[in-house]
Structures are given as C-alpha cells and as structure tokens.
Amino acid sequence: SLTDRLSSSFSFFRGKKELTADNIEEGLKGVRQALLEADVHFKLAREFTERVRERALGDKRLKGVDPSEQFVHAVHEELVELMGPEDARLSYAKTGPTVILMAGLQGAGKTTTCAKLAKHLREKHQKRPLLVAADVKRPAAVEQLQILGNNIGIPVFHVPGKTPPEVCAAGVAEAKATGCDVVLLDTAGRLHVDDELMDEVAEIARVTSPDDQVLVVDAMTGQDAVNSAKAFHERLTLSGVILTKMDGDARGGAALALKEITGAPILFVGTGEKVDDIDAFHPERMAGRILG
Amino acid sequence: FKGGRPIDENLLSELEELLYTSDLGPIAGELTEELARLHKRGELKGEDDVRTCLRTTLLGKLGEGGGEVELTHKPEVILVVGVNGSGKTTSIAKLAHRFKTQGKSVLLGAGDTFRAAAADQLAIWAERNGAEIVRQNKDNADPAAVAFDTVSAALARDIDVVLIDTAGRLHTQRNLMDELAKVRRVIAKKIPDAPHHTWLVIDGTNGQNAIEQAKQFTAAVEVTGLVVAKLDGTARGGAVFGIHEALGLPVQYIGTGESLELLEPFEPEPFVDAIVS
Numbered sequence: 327s328l329t330d331r332l333s334s335s336f337s338f339f340r341g342k343k344e345l346t347a348d349n350i351e352e353g354l355k356g357v358r359q360a361l362l363e364a365d366v367h368f369k370l371a372r373e374f375t376e377r378v379r380e381r382a383l384g385d386k387r388l389k390g391v392d393p394s395e396q397f398v399h400a401v402h403e404e405l406v407e408l409m410g411p412e413d414a415r416l417s418y419a420k421t422g423p424t425v426i427l428m429a430g431l432q433g434a435g436k437t438t439t440c441a442k443l444a445k446h447l448r449e450k451h452q453k454r455p456l457l458v459a460a461d462v463k464r465p466a467a468v469e470q471l472q473i474l475g476n477n478i479g480i481p482v483f484h485v486p487g488k489t490p491p492e493v494c495a496a497g498v499a500e501a502k503a504t505g506c507d508v509v510l511l512d513t514a515g516r517l518h519v520d521d522e523l524m525d526e527v528a529e530i531a532r533v534t535s536p537d538d539q540v541l542v543v544d545a546m547t548g549q550d551a552v553n554s555a556k557a558f559h560e561r562l563t564l565s566g567v568i569l570t571k572m573d574g575d576a577r578g579g580a581a582l583a584l585k586e587i588t589g590a591p592i593l594f595v596g597t598g599e600k601v602d603d604i605d606a607f608h609p610e611r612m613a614g615r616i617l618g
Numbered sequence: 619f620k621g622g623r624p625i626d627e628n629l630l631s632e633l634e635e636l637l638y639t640s641d642l643g644p645i646a647g648e649l650t651e652e653l654a655r656l657h658k659r660g661e662l663k664g665e666d667d668v669r670t671c672l673r674t675t676l677l678g679k680l681g682e683g684g685g686e687v688e689l690t691h692k693p694e695v696i697l698v699v700g701v702n703g704s705g706k707t708t709s710i711a712k713l714a715h716r717f718k719t720q721g722k723s724v725l726l727g728a729g730d731t732f733r734a735a736a737a738d739q740l741a742i743w744a745e746r747n748g749a750e751i752v753r754q755n756k757d758n759a760d761p762a763a764v765a766f767d768t769v770s771a772a773l774a775r776d777i778d779v780v781l782i783d784t785a786g787r788l789h790t791q792r793n794l795m796d797e798l799a800k801v802r803r804v805i806a807k808k809i810p811d812a813p814h815h816t817w818l819v820i821d822g823t824n825g826q827n828a829i830e831q832a833k834q835f836t837a838a839v840e841v842t843g844l845v846v847a848k849l850d851g852t853a854r855g856g857a858v859f860g861i862h863e864a865l866g867l868p869v870q871y872i873g874t875g876e877s878l879e880l881l882e883p884f885e886p887e888p889f890v891d892a893i894v895s
C-alpha cells in the first residue's frame with residue numbers, strides 16, 4: 327500500500343513537527359513511483375505530485391496530527407477529488423428518447439457494456455431501452471449484441487447493408503416509433519489514429535445528436551490512455567467514461583488521463599462478464615486502488 | 619557539437635519520458651539511471667552515443683528467439699490464451715491466413731464456449747480462410763471437450779496446423795485459470811507433447827498489468843510465447859520488456875490491424891526503433 331511504500335521514507339517525517347519543503351521530497355518521490363507503477367501517465371504523475379506538494383505544505387496548520395498521516399491524507403484527498411464526482415449521472419433527453427453513443431478502442435468492452443447498461447436502466451430507472459447494433463464490420467458483432475439482448479429481453483435493432491451512421495439514425499427513429507425512451511448505440515472498436523473511423527463516429531454523433539457520448543475504456547490500459555482520450559474527446563466531446571474489466575488487478579491509472587483530458591465523469595465500472603456486472607463508480611475506492 | 623545534443627538533464631529526462639510513455643514501467647527509470655551513470659563515467663559523449671547505447675540495451679533485453687514459428691509436428695498444435703478482448707480470435711484468424719498462404723492445412727478449434735457469438739465469430743474467419751473448424755455440438759459444451767475433439771479431428775483429417783481458441787479470462791479468476799489448465803491437460807491426453815505452443819495474446823495498449831497476466835498465465839498453462847496485438851495504434855507495447863525480464867518469453871508475432879494480413883513475425887529492431895526514435 328502507499329503507506330507501506332512510504333514507511334521507509336517516513337523515517338524522515340519522524341520527529342518532525344510539521345511537513346516542510348525539505349522533508350516532503352522523499353514522500354513525493356514515493357507517490358510518483360506508486361502512480362507510475364499504476365499506469366498513470368508520466369506527465370500526469372509529475373503534475374499530480376506537484377499538486378500534492380502544494381496541498382501538503384498548505385495544510386500544515388493541522389496541529390497534533392502526525393506529519394506522515396497528514397501527508398498520506400493529502401495524497402488521498404487530492405486523488406479522490408481528481409477522480410470524482412461520485413454519483414455522476416447520464417443526461418436524459420427532455421423530449422424523445424435519450425441517445426447514448428458508446429465508443430472506444432477495439433476490445434474495450436463496448437458491446438457487453440451496452441447490454442449491461444440497458445439492463446441497469448430498465449431495472450433501476452424504469453427505462454424502455456433499445457439496443458442498436460451498429461458494428462457492421464466485426465464478424466458476428468451484430469449476433470453478439472442480439473444474443474445479449476435476447477438473454478435480457480431487450481430489443482436489438484439492426485438493418486443489414488447500411489452504414490453505421492445510417493443504422494444509428496434508423497435506430498433512433500425505431501425507438502421513437504416503438505416508444506423506447508433510451509437508445510444505446512453499440513459501435514465498432516476503432517483506433518483514434520484511424521481518420522476514416524474517427525470521421526465515422528463523428529458522423530454517427532452528427533446524425534443522432536446523442537445526449538450522452540461515452541468512452542468505454544479497458545482498466546488495463548497503459549500510457550496510451552492519454553492519446554486515445556484526447557482524440558476521442560476532440561471528435562466527440564465526451565460526456566462520460568465507463569472503465570471496464572475492473573474485476574481484474576490492473577491498478578487503473580488510465581483513469582487519471584481520462585479525467586484530466588476530458589473532464590468527463592466516470593459513470594460506471596464494469597466488474598465482470600455477466601450482464602449484471604456493472605457498478606457505480608466510487609472515487610475513494612479508485613484512489614485507493616491507484617495508490618496501491 | 620558533434621554527436622548530437624550534449625547530454626544534460628533535459629536530454630535524460632526526455633528519454634525517461636519516452637521510455638515511460640512506451641509502457642516500459644520501472645525499467646524506464648532503471649535505464650535512465652544507467653545512462654546517467656555511464657555519462658558520469660565519461661562513457662557517453664553526446665546524444666547519438668546515448669541513443670545508440672539505449673537501442674543496444676533494449677535489443678539486449680529482448681534476447682534471442684521469437685519470430686516465425688517452426689512447424690515440426692503434424693499436426694502442430696497451438697493453444698491461444700489471454701485476457702478478455704486482447705485479440706485472440708482475430709490473431710488466430712490471421713495465423714490461419716498465414717499458414718494457409720504457406721500451403722498448410724489449418725483446423726480451428728472454437729474453444730470459447732462461453733461468450734455470446736464467440737464460435738460464430740471464429741466460424742466466419744474459418745470460412746474466409748478456407749480453414750476447417752470444430753465447434754461444440756451442444757449448448758455450454760466443456761471447452762476441454764472441444765479442444766479434445768479438435769485435436770482428434772486434426773489427426774483424423776491429416777491437418778498441418780491446429781489453432782485452439784479459448785475464452786477470454788482474467789488471470790485473477792482462479793476457477794477460469796484452472797479450466798484453462800484442464801484444457802491443456804486434455805489436449806495432452808490425445809497428443810502427448812501437445813500443445814506444442816501456448817501463446818498468450820497481449821493487448822498492445824495494456825500497461826504494467828500485462829506482466830502480471832504473463833506471470834499468471836504461464837503459471838497455469840506454461841505459456842511458450844507472446845503475440846502482441848494492436849500495435850497499429852500509438853501504444854508501443856513496452857510491457858514486453860518487463861515480461862521478458864520476468865519470464866524470458868519470446869514474442870512470436872505482432873498484430874498491426876484488423877484484417878487478415880496484418881500479422882507479422884516479431885522483429886526486435888523495428889520494435890525497439892519505434893520506441894527509441
């Protein structure tokens with residue numbers, strides 16, 4: 327844990343009455359190391375460590391608190407604030423169906439998450455969702471969503487032979503026609519450096535005017551999270567992020583990049599392969615996980 | 619100034635950032651410190667020296683081995699494993715394509731009996747490749763049974779290469795890792811030294827967790843090589859260095875896109891150059 331890691335550097339805190347610019351250096355090194363090991367982006371780890379420096383020194387009015395505890399507390403609080411907010415919500419349309427665009431890199435978990443989110447919205451928010459299978463490229467992608475939808479009794483819309491923007495636009499029309507109040511657009515995985523596919527996802531957004539543009543990200547993602555977050559945010563102005571495969575042991579430092587670059591809240595976390603494996607995002611838990 | 623820029627704090631910190639952002643993890647810090655040490659001892663004269671030294675060191679860290687697999691058994695049995703969404707099924711499709719182009723007969727085993735449309739996905743790839751496929755004949759078949767049937771069919775049909783797909787699983791799921799170990803044991807029941815290769819497909823965009831994946835999968839099923847997929851993006855796949863340091867696993871192939879021909883035998887020099895240049 328961060329405390330264990332810092333305990334060797336705590337020897338310099340011992341006997342000190344308060345945190346000073348000098349005695350804090352070792353602690354900051356330990357924090358930066360912890361973040362880098364957790365896949366936090368190199369630049370962000372440095373920026374964050376600087377913020378902790380300011381906060382820890384600025385907080386030094388806390389008398390009677392052990393400096394090392396005060397330091398860890400400063401680190402934790404700074405990260406929790408960064409990770410927040412807690413209880414972030416999807417935006418719902420004022421009139422007509424709420425359109426949710428799910429985008430992201432290949433294999434991130436979009437298709438599975440669409441089904442999870444649809445079930446969650448029906449059970450917890452009494453919505454009538456429609457799933458739209460707009461990945462026309464990946465072999466059996468449409469079938470995958472159809473099977474998932476079938477398993478939970480949620481309709482899946484697809485028109486063969488149409489482009490993804492056409493399928494999505496038709497899906498929204500279908501929702502309006504059948505009284506569905508949420509439309510989840512499952513899109514093909516794409517690289518942020520593939521201009522053609524980035525144009526395609528921007529076109530999907532243009533023809534469906536989503537209420538929510540969500541980036542689905544694998545929690546195991548490393549330093550590349552900054553690059554993909556930037557590119558997707560530029561094309562889509564993301565309104566939310568879902569972090570998948572959080573049931574593994576990846577520390578999830580990519581979450582910092584997502585928050586810093588897009589400012590979008592982390593709405594949910596994927597915690598398994600089953601359709602119920604979607605949970606609320608808890609900033610303090612994420613902070614603890616990243617700090618190890 | 620001959621030899622590029624002088625070696626100073628800026629150059630070293632620039633290189634440290636380059637290595638870290640390529641997902642080398644703690645190795646990035648170690649390498650940078652080593653370069654600083656060599657510089658202090660006067661062994662590095664300028665930026666060119668530093669880059670050459672870095673390149674040589676990284677190549678050294680990858681060691682020998684890897685690249686194109688040599689087919690020495692009939693059938694050659696290759697078991698493909700890895701975490702969810704890493705690129706296993708697509709990599710198998712590409713490998714099938716490669717072996718077919720080399721004039722080999724290929725049989726695919728649809729060992730993912732869990733995920734929605736997993737077997738359908740592989741079946742479409744089999745058809746596109748002119749490869750045969752063995753899939754479960756009833757709902758929720760045991761993946762070990764499918765593996766067994768696949769290897770049996772390969773023997774009966776005189777197949778050159780067998781590629782067995784498995785369901786994605788996290789290395790933290792004990793029961794699923796046990797299931798994988800069982801798949802491997804069952805294959806060996808049919809052909810004693812099979813699977814001849816067990817390849818772990820790593821998502822090239824993963825960070826340090828790829829090292830833990832490699833350790834756990836190797837402990838469960840004796841991984842013999844890596845396939846690093848999705849290196850056509852901006853990720854550099856630097857976790858490979860940590861994996862090699864911990865386990866000595868060679869990289870057999872890298873995936874550089876979603877279509878069939880986008881799989882190359884691993885070559886250390888371009889891989890290192892992509893990081894260092």
Ligand SMILES: Nc1nc2c(ncn2[C@@H]2O[C@H](COP(=O)(O)OP(=O)(O)OP(=O)(O)O)[C@@H](O)[C@H]2O)c(=O)[nH]1
Nearest residue numbers: 432433434435436437438515571596597598702703
């Ligand atoms: N353990 C775990 N597995 C997950 C989670 N979310 C998705 N998966 C698995 O990850 C793999 C990829 O999921 P998909 O939903 O197919 O991913 P995708 O983003 O739609 O993939 P593409 O459409 O190819 O880009 C599947 O094996 C899923 O079962 C999660 O939260 N935990």
Ligand SMILES: Nc1nc2c(ncn2[C@@H]2O[C@H](COP(=O)(O)OP(=O)(O)OP(=O)(O)O)[C@@H](O)[C@H]2O)c(=O)[nH]1
Nearest residue numbers: 432433702703704705706707708786848873874875
């Ligand atoms: N850009 C790119 N995409 C890839 C590459 N390899 C695989 N993919 C994509 O990654 C996604 C997941 O690939 P799969 O082959 O389904 O991955 P998997 O490991 O079999 O997934 P599960 O069986 O669900 O665990 C698909 O959209 C593939 O097209 C690659 O080298 N480059």
Ligand SMILES: [Mg+2]
Nearest residue numbers: 436437461467
């Ligand atoms: Mg999908």
Ligand SMILES: [Mg+2]
Nearest residue numbers: 706707730736
């Ligand atoms: Mg698969």
